[in-house]
Each structure stands twice: as C-alpha cells, then as structure tokens.
Amino acid sequence: MKSSNAVLKKSITFRDKVPEIPSTTYGTFSLYRYPAKFIPQVIAYTLNKYAKKGMTVFDPFAGYGTTGVVSGVYGHDYELWDLNPLLGILHKIATMSLPEYDIKDLLSNMRLSDKEFIPDWSNYGYWFPEEFFPFLFRMWGFYHSLSDDGIKLLLTIPLLKATRTFSYDDIQRQKLSKSPRSKKRINSLLKSNWEETFYKKIEGGLHAVIKGISEHHRLSRGPVKSTVKAGVDTLESVLIEEMDMLITSPPYLQAQEYIRHAKMDLFWLGYPESFTRELSKKEIPYRDVEPFNVKSDVYHTLRKEIGEERPLEIFDSYFQGVLGALTRLQKRISSYLFLFVGPATLWGRPIPIDDIFRQHFMALGWNHECTLIDTIIKRRMSFYKSNPATGVKDRRIRTESLVVLKR
Numbered sequence: 001m002k003s004s005n006a007v008l009k010k011s012i013t014f015r016d017k018v019p020e021i022p023s024t025t026y027g028t029f030s031l032y033r034y035p036a037k038f039i040p041q042v043i044a045y046t047l048n049k050y051a052k053k054g055m056t057v058f059d060p061f062a063g064y065g066t067t068g069v070v071s072g073v074y075g076h077d078y079e080l081w082d083l084n085p086l087l088g089i090l091h092k093i094a095t096m097s098l099p100e101y102d103i104k105d106l107l108s109n110m111r112l113s114d115k116e117f118i119p120d121w122s123n124y125g126y127w128f129p130e131e132f133f134p135f136l137f138r139m140w141g142f143y144h145s146l147s148d149d150g151i152k153l154l155l156t157i158p159l160l161k162a163t164r165t166f167s168y169d170d171i172q173r174q175k176l177s178k179s180p181r182s183k184k185r186i187n188s189l190l191k192s193n194w195e196e197t198f199y200k201k202i203e204g205g206l207h208a209v210i211k212g213i214s215e216h217h218r219l220s221r222g223p224v225k226s227t228v229k230a231g232v233d234t235l236e237s238v239l240i241e242e243m244d245m246l247i248t249s250p251p252y253l254q255a256q257e258y259i260r261h262a263k264m265d266l267f268w269l270g271y272p273e274s275f276t277r278e279l280s281k282k283e284i285p286y287r288d289v290e291p292f293n294v295k296s297d298v299y300h301t302l303r304k305e306i307g308e309e310r311p312l313e314i315f316d317s318y319f320q321g322v323l324g325a326l327t328r329l330q331k332r333i334s335s336y337l338f339l340f341v342g343p344a345t346l347w348g349r350p351i352p353i354d355d356i357f358r359q360h361f362m363a364l365g366w367n368h369e370c371t372l373i374d375t376i377i378k379r380r381m382s383f384y385k386s387n388p389a390t391g392v393k394d395r396r397i398r399t400e401s402l403v404v405l406k407r
C-alpha cells in the first residue's frame with residue numbers, strides 16, 4: 001500500500017498515446033529545428049486527458065510554439081510568450097493558410113533579383129566563406145523585397161535552412177559552433193555547383209513547408225483565438241486574461257542558449273546585433289533575478305550540498321527565475337499546471353527539477369495529480385558514450401517528466 005505522501009509517478013510513452021497524430025514530424029510540428037522542442041503528442045495527450053471544451057491554454061516559454069499549434073488543432077484558444085523573436089514568425093508559418101503560389105515563378109524571380117540585403121552583424125565573415133557573400137546578400141535582398149506576406153512566410157524556413165547549410169555552423173550540434181565536420185562540408189560545397197545546390201534546397205524546402213501546411217489543415221478542428229508575444233521577457237511580463245491551463249517546458253538548467261542558437265537566423269531576418277545582445281542578457285539562467293523563496297526541501301538540501309560559488313549561482317538563478325515567474329503567473333491560472341522538464345545535471349550532479357517544481361507548487365496549494373515519465377532512447381551519436389569499465393559504447397537513456405498539478 002502507498003503511504004499518503006507517496007509521489008505518484010507513472011511511466012508513459014506519449015508518442016504512442018495519440019493515434020490521430022501520425023508522427024512527431026507531421027503537419028507543421030517540425031518544420032524548423034527548434035532546440036528542446038515538445039513533441040506534439042505531449043500536448044495532444046494532455047489536452048485529450050485533461051482539457052474540457054472551451055478551456056484556454058497558456059505557454060510562457062513557448063519556443064517554437066508547439067503548445068499553441070496543438071491547442072489550435074484541438075480547438076482551444078491560446079496565448080504564447082517567448083524571449084526568442086523567432087516564435088512570432090515560426091508560429092505564423094505553422095498556422096498560415098496557403099497563399100496563391102507558383103514555385104517555378106518564385107524561384108526564377110529569385111534567380112533574377114538584384115536586390116541586396118546585408119545583415120547588421122559584425123561577425124558574418126567568421127560564419128560564411130567569402131565566396132558566398134554576394135550570393136547570400138542577393139538571396140536575402142530578394143526575400144526582404146517581397147511584398148506578398150504569404151509568399152514571404154512560405155520562403156522563410158527554406159531560406160533560413162539553406163543559408164545555415166551554407167554556413168560553418170555544425171548543424172548536428174545544438175549550439176552555434178564550427179567543427180572539422182562543418183568545415184569539410186563547406187569545402188566540398190565550394191568545389192561544386194553550389195548556387196544550383198542552394199536553389200534545389202529552396203525548392204525542396206518549399207515543397208516540405210507546403211506539405212506540412214496542408215497536413216496541418218487536415219488535422220485542425222476549426223478557428224481559435226490566439227495571442228503571441230515574441231521577444232518578451234517572461235520574468236517581466238504580465239498575463240492580462242485569466243487562462244485555464246498552463247502548459248510549458250521552461251529552459252533547462254544547463255541553458256541551451258536559445259538566442260545564441262537563433263542569432264544567425266535573426267540577423268538574416270533583419271534583427272540588429274545590438275538587439276540580440278540585449279536579448280541574450282535576459283536568458284535564464286545566466287542573468288540576475290530577484291531573490292525568491294523556493295518552497296522545496298529538495299531545493300534547500302541540494303543548495304547545502306552544492307557549496308561552490310558558481311554552480312550555486314546558476315542553481316539559484318535558475319530556480320528563482322523560473323519559479324519566481326511561474327509563481328506570479330499561476331495566480332491567473334484557474335485549473336491546471338503542466339510542467340515538462342528534462343534530465344538536468346549541474347557540474348555532474350543530477351538535479352531533480354520535477355521534484356523541486358512539484359514541492360514548490362504543492363506548498364502554494366496545488367494538488368499533485370501525477371508525474372508522467374517518458375523514457376526516450378536517444379539514437380543520436382552525441383548521446384553515445386563509452387562505458388568507462390568496458391570501453392563499450394552504450395546507449396544513454398534519457399527521461400522527460402510531465403508534472404501535472406491541479407488547482
């Protein structure tokens with residue numbers, strides 16, 4: 001028999017629970033590779049199981065906007081916030097109607113265009129070989145000269161992706177970084193007919209976006225009301241309307257540095273360097289936050305164990321920042337909080353973020369329904385490490401938890 005204070009943890013495989021969404025890449029759910037993106041099935045499962053008709057959904061760390069896109073599909077109004085301005089444009093693309101388009105015309109206009117756009121970015125010479133500059137300036141000049149918003153949106157992701165493959169960024173990594181692998185890719189591109197390769201990528205990318213948008217409309221159950229605030233600091237923003245459900249995945253403890261990952265795209269889209277620099281300063285956990293009382297034994301015990309100054313600063317800034325913001329925002333949430341967190345370590349020490357969040361909100365009066373644990377076996381090479389005892393490569397098992405709290 002369970003004791004009365006036993007924590008209810010259940011394992012689940014979200015992607016098997018939602019037959020109506022055929023895959024994680026269906027529709028517009030993964031047109032863009034946003035770091036630490038939700039799989040749509042997490043949100044779909046949550047809505048199927050807990051939402052009542054007419055309930056509204058709020059995500060204050062929305063990233064790519066998956067919470068909103070899925071909520072819209074299931075007929076719920078929603079509000080999304082994120083520090084990253086990309087949310088605004090990506091969400092528009094993920095929910096847009098297909099404009100009148102002719103891919104052939106678009107591509108030939110692109111080839112003929114002589115407009116130029118040079119990003120406000122002091123370091124682009126580090127990220128692209130000189131040979132590509134005039135061509136990329138022309139491609140983006142064409143993009144910024146487009147007057148049809150629909151066509152412009154359609155072209156955005158293919159152009160961002162093609163441009164990134166023409167850069168020294170190692171696309172396999174989460175952070176913007178050069179590697180021997182990415183230098184090799186660019187050297188072999190330079191020896192080829194790379195302009196044609198670029199146009200082929202754009203054409204393939206346009207077909208993928210159009211297919212995704214069509215699939216999205218087949219899933220959708222009708223129009224909903226949405227509010228999207230991109231480029232806002234959640235720690236400083238006020239939620240005006242009361243919402244029924246908060247579903248979010250806050251930044252991870254070992255920050256992904258989302259702005260650093262996004263900045264190449266932001267520069268090409270026309271955001272100036274000074275602006276992205278200011279945004280980076282607001283990212284959790286590498287920022288100053290107001291002192292805040294975290295109501296969790298696990299948190300306070302770990303604080304004592306950590307001891308060293310720098311890890312403690314990050315630990316405090318993370319929990320005080322995220323929980324400070326969520327504590328303020330939960331006052332406007334009438335029914336449920338769903339907090340999705342991944343595995344975290346701080347200087348090698350595992351940090352049970354889900355337990356700290358659960359304890360804190362229970363102390364504020366929320367009821368813990370359960371914590372659902374999804375076990376994901378990552379097959380990406382970066383998660384293979386040698387077992388020190390055997391020297392054999394083993395598979396790292398990664399779990400992600402959804403903490404479900406009810407008012």
Ligand SMILES: C[S@@+](CC[C@H](N)C(=O)[O-])C[C@H]1O[C@@H](n2cnc3c(N)ncnc32)[C@H](O)[C@@H]1O
Nearest residue numbers: 037038061062063064066083233234251258284
């Ligand atoms: C785990 S990601 C969310 C991913 C999202 N669930 C999705 O499906 O794409 C966390 C997000 O928190 C955002 N973030 C970090 N600091 C922030 C701040 N101060 N205000 C608002 N958003 C912030 C990051 O830009 C990032 O998009």
